[in-house]
Amino acid sequence: MLVSGIKSRPVYQGLEVDPYARRHLFALGGEGALALLERPELKDAEFRAKAEILYAADGSTHATALQAAGAAGYWQAPSIPTLLTRLHVMLSTAHMGLRLYTAGTEGFIGQVMKVGTDAGVNFHSIRTEHRGSLARRMSCVHCKGITENVTTSPFVCSHCGLTLLVRDHYSRRLGAFQGVCINAEVPAEIPPVEELYK
Amino acid sequence: MSIAFKKETFRDDFTFRNSPAAIRRFPFPFAEDSYMYAVNIEPHVSGKTGSVFEHPIDVDEHYVGEMEDRAKVLAEDPLRCQALPHMMPAQWDLLELLMESKAKSYPDVFSLTKDGDKWHWVNKALGIDDKFTFGDTSTLPYEPMEYVTRQSQGDFCILDQRDNNLWMDAGMVTTQADWSLDFDIGMNFMEWHGPVPLAHQLGVFERALKFMLNLQHGHPVRRFNWTMTINPRLDTSPENYHKWGPDRTTVTPENVGEKVHLRVELQSFFRLPRSNAIVFPIRCYLISMQELVTIPKWGRRFHRVLKGLHPDLADYKGLTRYRPTVVEWLSQYDDGAPTSPGWDPE
Amino acid sequence: MTKNVDHEVEVTAITQVADTVKRFRLVPVDGKTLPIFSGGSHAVVTMRGTDAGGAPVLYRNPYSLMSSPNDPSYYEISVLKVLNSRGGSHFMHDRVKVGDRLSLSNPVNLFPVEHLGRKHIFIAGGIGITPFMAMMDGLAAQGGPFELHYGFRSRTHGAYWRDLQDRYGEARVKLYCEGEGQMIDADQLLEHQPLGTNLYICGPGAMIAFFTDKARQAGWPVENIHSEQFLAPPSGKPFLVKLKKSKIEFMVGEHQSILEAIEAHDIDANFLCRGGACGQCETAVCGMDGEIQHNDHYLTDDEKQSGKKIMICVSRFKGGELVLDL
Numbered sequence: 001m002l003v004s005g006i007k008s009r010p011v012y013q014g015l016e017v018d019p020y021a022r023r024h025l026f027a028l029g030g031e032g033a034l035a036l037l038e039r040p041e042l043k044d045a046e047f048r049a050k051a052e053i054l055y056a057a058d059g060s061t062h063a064t065a066l067q068a069a070g071a072a073g074y075w076q077a078p079s080i081p082t083l084l085t086r087l088h089v090m091l092s093t094a095h096m097g098l099r100l101y102t103a104g105t106e107g108f109i110g111q112v113m114k115v116g117t118d119a120g121v122n123f124h125s126i127r128t129e130h131r132g133s134l135a136r137r138m139s140c141v142h143c144k145g146i147t148e149n150v151t152t153s154p155f156v157c158s159h160c161g162l163t164l165l166v167r168d169h170y171s172r173r174l175g176a177f178q179g180v181c182i183n184a185e186v187p188a189e190i191p192p193v194e195e196l197y198k
Numbered sequence: 199m200s201i202a203f204k205k206e207t208f209r210d211d212f213t214f215r216n217s218p219a220a221i222r223r224f225p226f227p228f229a230e231d232s233y234m235y236a237v238n239i240e241p242h243v244s245g246k247t248g249s250v251f252e253h254p255i256d257v258d259e260h261y262v263g264e265m266e267d268r269a270k271v272l273a274e275d276p277l278r279c280q281a282l283p284h285m286m287p288a289q290w291d292l293l294e295l296l297m298e299s300k301a302k303s304y305p306d307v308f309s310l311t312k313d314g315d316k317w318h319w320v321n322k323a324l325g326i327d328d329k330f331t332f333g334d335t336s337t338l339p340y341e342p343m344e345y346v347t348r349q350s351q352g353d354f355c356i357l358d359q360r361d362n363n364l365w366m367d368a369g370m371v372t373t374q375a376d377w378s379l380d381f382d383i384g385m386n387f388m389e390w391h392g393p394v395p396l397a398h399q400l401g402v403f404e405r406a407l408k409f410m411l412n413l414q415h416g417h418p419v420r421r422f423n424w425t426m427t428i429n430p431r432l433d434t435s436p437e438n439y440h441k442w443g444p445d446r447t448t449v450t451p452e453n454v455g456e457k458v459h460l461r462v463e464l465q466s467f468f469r470l471p472r473s474n475a476i477v478f479p480i481r482c483y484l485i486s487m488q489e490l491v492t493i494p495k496w497g498r499r500f501h502r503v504l505k506g507l508h509p510d511l512a513d514y515k516g517l518t519r520y521r522p523t524v525v526e527w528l529s530q531y532d533d534g535a536p537t538s539p540g541w542d543p544e
Numbered sequence: 545m546t547k548n549v550d551h552e553v554e555v556t557a558i559t560q561v562a563d564t565v566k567r568f569r570l571v572p573v574d575g576k577t578l579p580i581f582s583g584g585s586h587a588v589v590t591m592r593g594t595d596a597g598g599a600p601v602l603y604r605n606p607y608s609l610m611s612s613p614n615d616p617s618y619y620e621i622s623v624l625k626v627l628n629s630r631g632g633s634h635f636m637h638d639r640v641k642v643g644d645r646l647s648l649s650n651p652v653n654l655f656p657v658e659h660l661g662r663k664h665i666f667i668a669g670g671i672g673i674t675p676f677m678a679m680m681d682g683l684a685a686q687g688g689p690f691e692l693h694y695g696f697r698s699r700t701h702g703a704y705w706r707d708l709q710d711r712y713g714e715a716r717v718k719l720y721c722e723g724e725g726q727m728i729d730a731d732q733l734l735e736h737q738p739l740g741t742n743l744y745i746c747g748p749g750a751m752i753a754f755f756t757d758k759a760r761q762a763g764w765p766v767e768n769i770h771s772e773q774f775l776a777p778p779s780g781k782p783f784l785v786k787l788k789k790s791k792i793e794f795m796v797g798e799h800q801s802i803l804e805a806i807e808a809h810d811i812d813a814n815f816l817c818r819g820g821a822c823g824q825c826e827t828a829v830c831g832m833d834g835e836i837q838h839n840d841h842y843l844t845d846d847e848k849q850s851g852k853k854i855m856i857c858v859s860r861f862k863g864g865e866l867v868l869d870l
Contacts, residue, residue: 008385008392021763096737097763120662120740124361125765141378141436144277162440169393173384180436184443185519284659287686358659361767412816412824415579415650471580472613472682474653 009170012109012130015101017041022097024051026071027087027112029080029104031132033062036103042069054090056083058104060132080108084115091119103129107137107148110175123172134197137176140164146176151197154182154190163190166197200306203262203323209270214430216489220259224485225250226493226541227422227462231502233511235394235402239409242418242466250464253303254418255296256481257351262323264351264373264432271372271433272348277380278435279344281356281368288356288368289343290333291470292477296346321349343368352464352481355379357387357410359474364410366390367475373432373482375425375461376439376516395510413469413476420466423480425515426524427461430484449520454527455488458520460500487527493543497531504528550590550647551578553619558642562703564625565671566637567610569618570648577616581651583679584772585609587619588818590647591635602808603632606774606818608674609651612681619648622703624671630776630799654817655746655772657683662740664690667728667755669747670697673704675772676746680712691716693733695747698723730755734762745771775819777801777858778839784865787811788830793865802856806870813856813870820858827856827868834863 015035017024024047026036033055041047052073057063058080067074077083091100100121102112109128117123135149138157145159153166157179164179171178183190206213216224245251250258272278281289297319301310309320315332326349330337338345347354347370356368363386371379382390387407413419427434428445449457464481491497504517505525512518538544557569572578591603611620623636640646657664657679664683666676673694683690692712696702699721709717720726734743743764745755752771759769779799786793787806796805803825806813816824820840829836829852838848840855847853854861854868 006392008389018763018765020761023763091739094739096734096739096741096768098739099763099765117660120660120738122361122660122765122767125767139381141381142440144380167393169381170389171381171385172389174381178378178381178436181440181443184440185446186444360656360658360660408823412822414652414816415581417650471651472582473659474582474585474656 006168006170009106009168010128010172012128015039015103015127015129017047017101018099018127021099022050023094023099025087025090025094025098025100026051026053026055027083027100027102028053028066029056029083029102029108029112029132030058030060031062032103032105032108032129033060033066033131034103035129035131036101037062037065037069045070048072054083054087056080056104056108058108080111084111087112087115088119091116091121094119099125099127101127101129103131105132105135106130106170107135107175110137110172113172114175136166136197137174138164138166138179139171139174139176140179142181146174147179150179152193152195153197154193155179201257201259201261201304201323204259206260206263208263208267208430208432212429212431214260214263214484216485217259218492219248221485221489221492222543223249223258224490225422225462225464225483226460226490226496226499227424228499228503229540231499231537232506233503234508239406239419239421239467242420242468250481250483251420253299254466254468255299255303255350255479256464257300257304257307261351265324265349267432268348268372275435275437277437278372279347279370280379280383281341281343282358282384285343285356285358285368285473285475286335286341288358288470288473288475288477289341291472291475292354292356293342293346294332295468295470295477296350300350324349343370350479352479355478355480356470357476357478359411359476362411363387364407364476372435374435374480375423375427375463375482376434376436378436380437393514395514410467410476413467415469415471418466418468420464423463423465425461425463426517427459427484428457428520430459430486432482432484446516446519449523451523451527454524455491456486458487458524458527459484460487460490487524491528491531494531495537495544497528498533498535499537501525501528501532502537550649551576553578553646553648555640555642555644555646556618558640561622563698563701565622565703566625567620567622567703568636568640569620570646571618573645578619578648579650580616581609581613581678582653582656583613583682584655584657584675585613585651585653585678586655586675586817587621587651588649588815589621589636590649591632591640592647593635593639601631601635602804603630603635604804604807604818605632605636608655608678608772610674610677613678614682614685622671622674626776630779652816652822654822655744655770657688657744658742658770660740661742661768662689662738663742664688665733665737665741665743666690666692666694667743667745667747667751668692668694669745669751670695670701671703671774672745672747672751672772673702673708674746676744677704677708679744680708684712691718693718693720693728695720695722695726695728695751697721730758731762734759734764741768743769745769746773749773749775773819775858777804777818777820778860780837780860781862783834783861783863785861786865786867787870788867789870796860801858802854802860802866802868806856811870815857818857820855823855825855825857827854827870828852829854829866830869831867832861832863833865834861836861836866 051071056077140157143160147158165182167178169178300308311318353371357364358367553570559567586606607621816822837860839858
């Protein structure tokens with residue numbers, strides 16, 4: 001469970017299975033594979049017959065286990081962007097009765113949820129579980145550029161080069177935390193870099 | 199009633215000043231000698247003649263200057279005005295609210311004539327005379343929210359009501375105290391208030407949200423918020439933090455009176471009819487310390503409020519760096535005498 | 545904190561639209577206009593008259609606004625003459641005439657169209673058709689996709705079915721006449737709807753429960769299922785209520801809610817939906833000698849157990865006396 005107390009961050013309730021869903025669509029990234037592999041429902045053949053998996057290994061080693069899990073569909077994406085593209089197309093022809101689940105890093109979850117809500121899925125109905133690194137996707141408030149996998153504060157924006165403070169303010173729409181210039185007032189005053197989000 | 203609109207700037211040479219009349223009607227937000235958050239919501243009903251509460255939408259001597267500044271902000275950063283696609287009915291609701299209100303309250307400056315859905319809007323202060331079809335965006339030079347808020351002082355957030363929550367799904371935000379519309383758009387009530395310290399523990403937001411969800415048409419409410427700004431700069435956005443942030447280091451005992459400003463936000467909440475959304479105008483008023491202390495009660499009280507402010511609040515409002523200097527300067531205006539409750543000058 | 549402002553309206557037309565349904569056209573007096581509203585809104589109508597003995601009576605009922613939301617020159621409501629009426633619907637049918645005056649609250653919307661929905665399916669049972677009429681009017685103007693499935697007992701019992709099909713076409717308006725053996729095929733309806741479809745049900749409680757259940761079992765998330773039920777406050781044995789602040793006490797009658805009893809004593813209590821759903825009438829309990837019967841959908845289980853709060857529009861009491869902080 002991620003640290004509570006950050007009000008703008010969603011609560012990732014866990015991959016609770018909807019017993020009534022006609023189709024279970026899992027969009028998993030990295031360590032998120034474990035969130036499904038550890039579900040007791042996976043033992044149930046009826047559940048597996050309705051389950052489809054989209055997986056981006058993103059450096060993790062769970063692909064083999066996930067493929068062997070026996071779901072009705074399994075597709076391994078070479079990268080997160082390609083997973084999202086596939087998801088988008090699948091949702092555009094899907095029917096009510098499909099339940100969307102996603103697990104992985106916070107940034108991954110945020111991007112999947114964006115694809116889901118853009119396709120008309122109610123934000124509250126998506127089941128989410130955080131797994132893996134606490135590294136943050138960061139949005140630079142100055143240039144709007146996204147910097148992936150940030151583990152320190154401050155950090156340097158990969159687009160405009162400003163040194164940014166990592167704020168505990170999260171946007172679901174962007175799937176990212178807010179970064180604000182840390183040394184605007186006194187340029188020489190830069191706090192030491194701390195590794196906070198591993 | 200005619201208003202003498204000033205020619206002034208809120209950047210670069212900062213020629214903004216309040217006339218004596220503007221000082222006297224300033225919405226000084228402290229009713230007591232100390233400050234803490236509260237759900238300080240009250241009905242937005244008409245108040246004293248000449249006060250900022252006289253009309254539902256207040257227009258003052260700074261109108262023209264503020265609208266010019268807004269146009270500049272938008273030219274530099276169009277992301278300050280955004281609306282999610284489903285908010286079009288709410289945009290039209292807002293246009294109707296602001297036009298009708300201003301035409302009714304200030305008939306020598308604004309006029310609105312309707313012939314069915316053919317509307318004719320005149321804004322003498324800005325030299326605008328437009329005919330358009332209500333509901334047809336292609337008959338206006340901008341989308342309705344942008345069109346009308348380019349002619350209205352203060353920021354505007356339109357909150358969609360669904361799933362027992364409020365969602366900031368549209369806004370024109372160019373005079374904000376350090377928050378980003380582009381980042382916050384799409385957030386719900388609890389999320390966009392995320393960064394505010396202490397208030398969550400006090401349960402302030404839970405109560406406020408419950409109240410807002412039941413806000414009725416025809417019964418707007420209001421509350422006040424405040425912070426401080428160095429130089430009368432309206433655009434204190436996080437996007438431009440690198441431009442105004444350094445100002446915070448330039449406060450000296452000699453320039454407090456001229457540079458340091460109290461910034462008060464008159465926030466109101468109106469239920470919109472067609473969309474069932476809520477519009478949240480945030481009207482910003484600035485006053486320099488030297489103008490403020492011309493009202494003795496305010497000089498005394500603000501000294502006490504600022505001195506006793508909780509450090510977390512001071513931090514969140516960005517006052518930490520210069521607070522001691524300002525408190526010291528204000529102390530010369532505080533003779534320790536009692537101040538009357540309420541905000542009006544004595 | 546929000547008081548219920550009344551608009552004074554005159555009844556300018558009464559039309560018998562079905563066996564037990566009358567439509568009332570309400571026009572503001574003094575040449576004012578009524579507020580524009582969003583489809584799904586209702587207004588609370590205050591009826592004042594005298595009973596058989598000549599004593600003044602006050603009825604307050606919420607009615608869905610079925611007229612076009614964008615035309616503020618009039619409102620229309622449809623009233624079903626309920627068999628076991630607590631007085632309101634009978635009063636409307638039997639006593640109100642053209643030219644009479646009524647009071648209306650501002651419109652309140654507790655059953656809105658979901659703005660983010662991709663498609664809207666309306667399921668109406670009987671008089672439950674009324675909120676959908678305004679919602680469809682609004683959606684049609686915006687070009688939003690919708691379907692209506694309207695079930696009624698008989699062709700003479702169901703109101704507006706012909707008008708609706710004429711206006712929106714048979715593709716969008718499906719009719720089910722119970723008397724002719726036509727029933728909504730819920731399974732088929734729910735099977736292949738696109739993602740982002742929202743379901744709205746308005747009608748008798750059993751119908752709402754049935755379709756809500758069917759939708760859940762078809763895998764629809766609860767967030768996509770919406771309903772509105774016109775619940776009259778439940779009846780029960782009379783009981784004694786004491787108002788601490790107002791320093792009065794009175795009996796709440798068998799077919800009267802606590803809120804209505806308070807209003808009958810000319811005290812202005814807060815209310816909004818009058819159906820136990822919105823929370824506006826929440827009242828603090830100072831003391832009691834008995835048990836509260838919570839009939840609302842608003843308080844949490846803990847709050848209900850604590851006995852410290854009561855929703856006076858629908859809940860009742862069993863026992864000696866109930867003391868309220870009013």
